[in-house]
Amino acid sequence: MIEPITFTVPLSFEAHEIAQQCSKQSSQTKFKQVYLNTLAVYAVDSYLRCMGFETDWLLSDSRNPLMLKLMDVADLDVKQVGKIECRPVLPDADACQIPYDAWGDRIGYVAVQLDQSLKQATLLGFTRTVAKEVPLAEMNSLEDLLVYMNRIQQLKPVNLMNWFDEVFDAGWQVIDELLNPKQLQFRSFRSNNTVPIDRGQKIDLGMQLAEHSVALLVTIPPEPDSELDIVVEVYPMGNQTYLPPGLKLTLTDESEEVIFKAESRDADNFITFTFTLDLRELFSITVALGEVNVKQSFRL
Structure with missing residues (x-):
């Protein structure tokens, strides 16, 4: 058995400050959703920038107060590639939940496991499967994600x-x-x-x-x-x-x-x-x- 490649990102004060800003206008029931979503996007943004990709989080729906209020989204815009959805996964979960709000206009979904203390986030893998729930065991590796994104960059496809x-x-x-x-x-x-x-x-x-x-x-x-x-x-x-x-x-x-x-x-x-x-x-x-x-x- 070969252990899947993962990537762990420390959730710094900056990460929690951004999550606080994004969720401060949320209702009590919405606060946790937006906060965890924001931490997941922060982790994927950090990873992709480390891998040499240009991201534009500020232009993503996950930084738009109106979209956050109306929808369950955790998207990250990657220049010349498209939108990645960054879904938070709790420590004891065995599947990644993908809400219907995030089914459109995404090149794929990254599962981000947050630890109990919210001090670090681990990128577990990605999928292009559009489903309400995707088992973590069926996720593709982060290496596959990078290959896929590089291919999109090279081909510069028309987004139908x-x-x-x-x-x-x-x-x-x-x-x-x-x-x-x-x-x-x-x-x-x-x-x-x-x-x-x-x-x-x-x-x-x-x-x-x-x-x-x-x-x-x-x-x-x-x-x-x-x-x-x-x-x-x-x-x-x-x-x-x-x-x-x-x-x-x-x-x-x-x-x-x-x-x-x-x-x-x-x-x-x-x-x-x-x-x-x-x-x-x-x-x-x-x-x-x-x-x-x-x-x-x-x-x-």
Whole structure:
């Protein structure tokens, strides 16, 4: 048996002063929740800064008095990575509790065990599982957390959860700006009665495509859920009716394993596939023609 790697942070006077400030406007029943949450965030913030990550705790919901009053949150914003939820765990607990308030817009959850005297906090591990309760024995190691966060930094993925708040990365346009009226009419005919969220991006593969510019379209449901059905499509742009033959559309997971692949044939108006992913998953879409390809990463 190999002991899991943990990290212990002393809870200094500064930590307790911040916790006191965050919880002073709380009701009696809310005081303990906010205080312990704040200590947990302090510990994770200290750890990640030791590991070389830039954090922005002041801009996190866990430092917003209104959000603390209304919700049970212990989030920490990590620059170029996303939000980590830092959940306090009492000494005799065997599971990490994750409230519904913290189910959205998180790349993962870190279990932070506070000792009885609140003098130190130990980071036990992390999980990307969205559940009311996650057994501590099923947590991934802190080493896995660092690998995962470094990978997110390197890939700089598009955060699809932001789309539910109508926040879109540069270069992602409304579909009307990319497709011609006939294509738009065809997409409308294929859709059901729901109004999904969709955006598109022009893909330039250089000389390999000559005059055949293409648009990569991504569609998600109108409301977030624990699982999301995602539709990916590629259409020719401008006056082109067909995609160039041999254009490949590939979906890979965070381990670079190919999940789906589609390839255009002669006289294909578009290529597409639909897949379902859990929250917290990282994936990539590649559009390729010959030896030239463009890759875009996403996360939920």
